[in-house]
Amino acid sequence: MTNTPSAIDLEKIEHEMGMFQLFDVTASVPEGKMTAIIGPNGSGKSTLLKIVAKLLKADKGDVSVQGKAAGVYSRADYARTISMLPQAKEMLPELTVRELIAFGRSPHKGMFKQRLTDEDNKIIDWAMKTMSIRRHDDRMFHTLSGGEQQKARIAMALAQKTSIILLDEPTTFLDISHQLEVMGMLRKINQEQGITIVMVLHDLQQAAAFCDHLIAMKDGEIVSTGNPQAVITSRFLRQVYEIEAKVSFEQNYPVIIPIPRNYEEDATMIIVTNISQITKGNGDKLIERFDRIGKVEGMEGFLGLEVLLTQNTKDYDEVSVVTRWNSKDDFQAWTKSEAFRESHTHRKTPDYIISNKITFQEVKVKRNPLPPIQQELAKEA
Amino acid sequence: MSRQIRARRRTIALITAPVLLLLSVFYGLSFGSVPISLREIWMIITTDSQSAHDTIIMNLRLPRVLVGLLTGACLAAAGAILQGVMRNPLADPGIIGVSAGGGLAAVITMVLLPQLSYLLPAAAFIGAFATSIVIYFISWDKGTSPVKIVLAGVAVNALLGAVMNGIMVVYSDRIQAVLPWLSGGLNGRSWHHLSFMAPYALVGLGLTIAAIKPANLLLLGDDSAKLLGQKVELQRLLLILLSSLLAGAAVSAAGLIGFVGLVVPHAVRLIIGEDYRFLLPVSILGGAALVVFADTIARTWFDPIELPVGILLACVGAPFFLYLLRKRSNWR
Numbered sequence: 001m002t003n004t005p006s007a008i009d010l011e012k013i014e015h016e017m018g019m020f021q022l023f024d025v026t027a028s029v030p031e032g033k034m035t036a037i038i039g040p041n042g043s044g045k046s047t048l049l050k051i052v053a054k055l056l057k058a059d060k061g062d063v064s065v066q067g068k069a070a071g072v073y074s075r076a077d078y079a080r081t082i083s084m085l086p087q088a089k090e091m092l093p094e095l096t097v098r099e100l101i102a103f104g105r106s107p108h109k110g111m112f113k114q115r116l117t118d119e120d121n122k123i124i125d126w127a128m129k130t131m132s133i134r135r136h137d138d139r140m141f142h143t144l145s146g147g148e149q150q151k152a153r154i155a156m157a158l159a160q161k162t163s164i165i166l167l168d169e170p171t172t173f174l175d176i177s178h179q180l181e182v183m184g185m186l187r188k189i190n191q192e193q194g195i196t197i198v199m200v201l202h203d204l205q206q207a208a209a210f211c212d213h214l215i216a217m218k219d220g221e222i223v224s225t226g227n228p229q230a231v232i233t234s235r236f237l238r239q240v241y242e243i244e245a246k247v248s249f250e251q252n253y254p255v256i257i258p259i260p261r262n263y264e265e266d267a268t269m270i271i272v273t274n275i276s277q278i279t280k281g282n283g284d285k286l287i288e289r290f291d292r293i294g295k296v297e298g299m300e301g302f303l304g305l306e307v308l309l310t311q312n313t314k315d316y317d318e319v320s321v322v323t324r325w326n327s328k329d330d331f332q333a334w335t336k337s338e339a340f341r342e343s344h345t346h347r348k349t350p351d352y353i354i355s356n357k358i359t360f361q362e363v364k365v366k367r368n369p370l371p372p373i374q375q376e377l378a379k380e381a
Numbered sequence: 382m383s384r385q386i387r388a389r390r391r392t393i394a395l396i397t398a399p400v401l402l403l404l405s406v407f408y409g410l411s412f413g414s415v416p417i418s419l420r421e422i423w424m425i426i427t428t429d430s431q432s433a434h435d436t437i438i439m440n441l442r443l444p445r446v447l448v449g450l451l452t453g454a455c456l457a458a459a460g461a462i463l464q465g466v467m468r469n470p471l472a473d474p475g476i477i478g479v480s481a482g483g484g485l486a487a488v489i490t491m492v493l494l495p496q497l498s499y500l501l502p503a504a505a506f507i508g509a510f511a512t513s514i515v516i517y518f519i520s521w522d523k524g525t526s527p528v529k530i531v532l533a534g535v536a537v538n539a540l541l542g543a544v545m546n547g548i549m550v551v552y553s554d555r556i557q558a559v560l561p562w563l564s565g566g567l568n569g570r571s572w573h574h575l576s577f578m579a580p581y582a583l584v585g586l587g588l589t590i591a592a593i594k595p596a597n598l599l600l601l602g603d604d605s606a607k608l609l610g611q612k613v614e615l616q617r618l619l620l621i622l623l624s625s626l627l628a629g630a631a632v633s634a635a636g637l638i639g640f641v642g643l644v645v646p647h648a649v650r651l652i653i654g655e656d657y658r659f660l661l662p663v664s665i666l667g668g669a670a671l672v673v674f675a676d677t678i679a680r681t682w683f684d685p686i687e688l689p690v691g692i693l694l695a696c697v698g699a700p701f702f703l704y705l706l707r708k709r710s711n712w713r
Contacts, residue, residue, distance in 0.1 A: 055604050079610030086604050093600040093655040096384050106598060107610035138384055160609070 007031040007164055007196040008052060013061035020047045021220040025061070029213070034190045034197045036207035039217035040241060045200040046087070046168050048217070052198070053084040053166055065164070079107035083160035085153055085167045097136045097144070097152050101127055104159030127158040131185060147178030154182070158189065165189075167199035171206065179203070183210045208232055209252040216240055228254070269303060270325045271361040275318060282352035283316040289350070302330065328360060387654055394653045398666035402450070405673040409446040410438060412681050440571070448570040448634050449676045449690070450669040451582040453641055455631040457668025458589050459624035460642025461649075461661055465596035466620040467530050473643035474509070474628035477534025480639070481541040482512025483625070483632035484563070488545050491559050492552045502577045506629030512537060513625040517618060565638035565691020567676045574634050581630035588623050589661055595620065596657040638691040640698025641668050647702070 006028035013025040022044045029035045037045045050056040052063055054070055063070040065081060073081065083104070092100070104127070105120045116124070128134045131151040136144060141152060150170065157165055170186070171179040187210050190197050201207045207214060208228035216224045216231055218240045224231050232254045237245045244259040278286055303324035325331045334340055349356075411417050417434050425438045456474065463472035463479075474480040486508025490501055497504075516537055520529035549556045561568060595616040598606040606613050631638065645668040646660065653659050672690065675697070679688040 053608060055607060075607065075612050076610035079608060084608050086602075086608070091602075094387070095656075099656075103598065103601065103605075103609060106594070140384055143383075 004030040004033065007066060008198070009062075009064045010048075010052070011062040011064070013048070013051060013058045013063070015044075015047060015051060015056070015058045015060075017047065017056070020044055022047060022051075022058070023221050025217075025220075025222055027215050027222055027225055029196065029198050029215075031066075031196050032190070032194045033212040034187060034199075034210060035213040035215060036199055036201045036211040037215045037217060038201055038204060038207050039223075043217040044220040045217055049084070049166055049168050049198070049200055053082060054078055055084075055086075076107050079160060079162075081162055082164045082166060083157040083162040084165070085157050085170060087168045088150065088153060088173070092141060095141050096138055097128070097133060097141050098124065098138065100141050100152055101156045101159050104156040107160060123161060124159055127155040130158060130189060131155040147174050147181070150174060150178070150182060151185070154185070162195070164196045164198070167197070169200050169202065172202060179206065186210070204232060204256065205253055208249075208254045228252070232256075267364075268327070269363050270328050270331060271363055272323045272325060272331050273359045273361070274321045274323075274356065275359075276321075276356045277318055277354040278316070279352045279354060280315065280317050283319060285350070285352060286319050302326075302334070328362075331360075390653050391659050394649070394659065394663045398663045398670070402666050402670040402673070405670040405677070406446055406450065409449070409673045409677040410442050412677055413437070413442065414681075414684070444572045444575050445567055445570045445676070446673055448575050448578065449567050449673045451575075451578060451586075452567070452631045452635040452638065453645075453668040453670070453672030454586060454665045455582050455627040455668075456638060456641040456672070457645040457664040458586060458661065459627035459631070460668075461646035461657070461664045462589065462592050462596060462620050462624045462627075463642070464646055465592075465599055465657065466617045466624075468599065468602075469528070469531050470647065472531060472534075473639070474624060474631075475637065475639035475642065476538070477531055478516060478538030478541060479509045479513050479534070479625045479628045480632050480637055481538045481545070482515075483509035483629045484637050485541045485545050485548075486511075487562070487633060487636075488548055488559055491562070492548055492555050495555075495558075499577070502581055502630060502633035505633035506581060506626060509625035509629035509632065510622060512541065513621045517621060561689055562636035564689040565636040565694070566679075566687075566689030567635055568680075568687055568689070570634065578630050578634040581626060581633075585623060585627040585630055586665065588626075589665070592620055592623060593657045593661060596661075600655055635672075636689075636691060638672070638694060640694050640702065641672060644698045644701050645671060 008029040010025055010027045013022050015022040020042065025044075025048060037048060039045050047056065051058045052065075052070075054063075054075075065073070065078075070078070101124050102116060102120070105116060105123065108120070125134070128137065131154055133148060133151050133155060136148060136152070141149065144152065150173075154167070154170065157167075167186070171182055174182065183206050186197055186199075189195055199211075201211075211228065214224075214226065214228055214231040215222060216236065223240055224236060229249055232247055234245060234247050237243050237247065237256065246257045246259065248255045276286060303326065305324075306320075306322040323331070325334075407419055407422070410422050411419055415434065415437060417438065421432065421434060422438060425432060425435050426443075459474045459479070460472070463474065463477065464470055466472075467477075483505035486504040487501055490497055490504040516530060516533045519533040519537070549559065595606075595611060598609055598611050599613070599616070601609070603613050628642075646664045649660055649664045649667055653663060672694070675693050676690040679690045679693045
C-alpha cells in the first residue's frame with residue numbers, strides 16, 4: 001500500500017443478504033484519490049458501497065471514515081461527510097433541475113428551514129457549473145436526456161459539499177461520449193477539489209484510465225487491490241472473470257485481448273430418426289407412448305431429442321422422433337439397456353401404428369473458431 | 382408539466398383554494414331551511430344584534446360549518462402526509478385503519494361508557510394513535526416498507542371493523558346514537574363539539590409545517606433521504622403519529638368520513654404536483670372547503686331528510702377515485 005492516509009477503512013466486514021454475501025472484507029480507500037470497485041455481477045460491490053454509505057448495516061466488522069467509526073456519526077453529520085449517488089432507479093417527483101440539486105443542501109439545514117441562503121445558491125450554481133448543466137437550470141428534470149439527468153444527480157451529490165463521494169455505477173446506461181464526459185468531470189472534481197471519489201464500475205478500461213486505485217472483488221471477497229497496472233493482469237482476468245486474455249497498457253488504458261478457447265473440431269454425431277406412420281387422430285396416443293419409454297437422458301452418448309408434430313395432433317398421420325447420439329454404438333447400447341427393455345416388453349405395437357422406419361445419419365460437426373484477433377489488429381495497424 | 386405551467390397552476394391554486402373555502406363557508410351559513418343573506422350574516426357576526434336569525438347562525442350553522450371545516454382540513458392533511466410517508470397513493474386514514482381505530486375507541490366510549498362522552502376526541506385520538514403504532518410494529522422487520530404498512534393496515538382495519546360490528550350487535554339497544562356518527566355526519570354539531578376537537582385539530586394542523594421537509598425528501602426515496610441525512614424510520618413514525626392525531630380529531634367530531642383524505646390530496650397533486658410546500662396548504666384548504674360544501678348540500682338538497690355528509694362524500698368520492706386510478710396509467 002501507498003503512504004497516503006485513508007479516507008475510509010473497512011475492517012473484516014461480513015454481511016449476508018439473500019444471495020449477496022461479503023466475507024472478511026478488509027480494505028482502505030486512499031484519501032483524495034479516485035478508487036473503483038470492480039468485479040463481476042453479484043460480487044458484492046454495490047452491497048459494500050451501501051454499507052459504507054450506512055444504507056445497510058454490516059452483520060460484522062467496522063467501517064471508519066476519516067479515522068472515526070461510522071457509527072459515531074449522526075445521520076446528518078454523515079451526510080455532510082459522505083454523499084452517494086445510488087443506482088438511478090428511483091422514480092423522482094416532478095422537479096426542476098435546480099430544485100433537485102437544492103435537495104443536496106438539506107443536510108446543512110435545520111428541520112424547518114428549507115429556504116436557501118445566498119451561500120446555498122452559490123454552491124448550487126457551482127455544482128451546476130462543475131457538471132456543465134447550468135443551461136438546464138430551470139428545466140424539468142424528467143425532460144433531460146439520460147446523460148444530462150445523470151450529471152444533474154451528480155451535481156446534487158456535489159451540492160452536499162462532502163469530502164467523500166460514492167457513486168454506484170455512474171456510467172451504466174450512458175452512451176460512450178457521456179460515459180467519458182462524466183468520468184472526465186469526476187476526475188476533474190477529484191483533482192481540483194481533492195474530493196475522495198469511490199465508485200462501482202463495470203468498465204475495466206475506464207476504471208484503469210481514470211482511477212488511481214482499484215479494489216477487485218469476486219464472490220464477496222476482495223481478490224486484489226492496488227493501482228490499475230498492478231491489478232489488471234492476465235492472472236486477474238482468469239481468476240475473477242474466468243477469461244483467458246493478454247493484457248497490455250496503452251497510455252493508461254488496458255488493452256485486453258481475449259485468447260479464443262479451442263473448440264473441438266471434426267466431432268461426429270449420429271442422428272437417429274424414427275418415423276411412424278399412424279392412422280389419423282392417434283397422434284396423442286403415440287406421444288403418450290413415447291413418454292413412457294424408458295429414460296434416455298441418462299444414457300452415455302445421448303445428445304438430444306426432438307419430436308416433430310403439427311399443432312393439431314388430430315390431423316397428423318406421421319410422427320418423427322429424432323435423437324442425437326455420439327455414435328451408433330451408444331444408440332445400440334441404449335436399445336439393449338434395462339430401461340429400454342422394461343418399457344418395450346409386455347407391450348405389443350398398437351394397431352394405430354401402420355409402419356415404423358428407423359434411419360441413421362452420420363454427421364460431421366465442424367466448428368470454426370473465430371480468427372485470432374491479433375491478426376486483425378495487425379492488419380489494421 | 383413544464384415549469385411555467387406548474388408555476389402558473391400553483392399561483393392559481395394558492396388563490397383559488399382560500400376563495401373556495403370562503404365561498405363554502407358563506408354557502409354553509411346562508412343556506413338552509415331559512416335562507417339568510419350575507420349582509421345579515423355579517424351583521425350578526427360583527428355586531429351584537431338580537432335578530433331572529435341570530436340563534437340560527439350563532440348556535441346552529443356557524444359551529445357546524447367550523448366543525449366541518451376543521452374535519453375536512455384534518456382529513457386532507459392526514460391523507461396527504463400518509464400518502465407521502467408510505468409512498469403509496471392508496472394511503473388514507475380510512476383505508477389503512479387509523480380512522481377505524483379511532484372509530485372503535487369512540488364507539489366503545491359511546492356505547493359502554495356514555496358518561497365519559499366528553500372524552501370522545503381523546504378516546505378517538507388514542508384509538509387512532511394505538512392503531513397506527515400497532516400497524517407500524519406489525520410491518521416492522523429491519524425497517525419498514527410502505528407496502529407492508531398498507532397491508533398491515535388493511536388487515537387491522539378489517540379486524541377493527543369486526544370488533545365494532547360485534548359491539549353494535551351485542552349492544553343493539555344503545556346504537557341509536559352511534560349509527561349516524563358511523564356514517565359520518567355533522568348533524569347537530571355545536572360549540573361544545575368544536576371546543577373538544579379544535580385543540581387537537583389546530584395543534585395537528587400547526588405541526589404539519591414540520592412535515593413538509595421530511596415529506597418532500599421522502600419523495601426521493603428512502604435511500605436518497607437517508608443519504609441526505611434524514612432519520613427516515615423515525616420521521617416515518619412521527620409523521621404517522623401526526624396523521625393519527627389529525628384523523629383522531631376528525632373522527633371524534635364527525636365520525637367515519639371517508640375519501641376526503643384520499644381524493645383531495647390526489648386531485649391537488651394532479652394539478653400542482655407533489656411539492657409539499659404547496660400540496661399541504663392547498664389540500665388543507667381544499668379539504669375544508671369540500672366538507673363544508675358537501676355538508677351544506679347534504680342538509681339542504683334532500684329536504685326534509687338530512688343526509689350524513691359521509692354518505693354524500695362516498696357517493697361522489699368513490700367514482701372520482703376510480704376515475705383517478707384509471708387516469709393514473711398515463712399520469713405516473
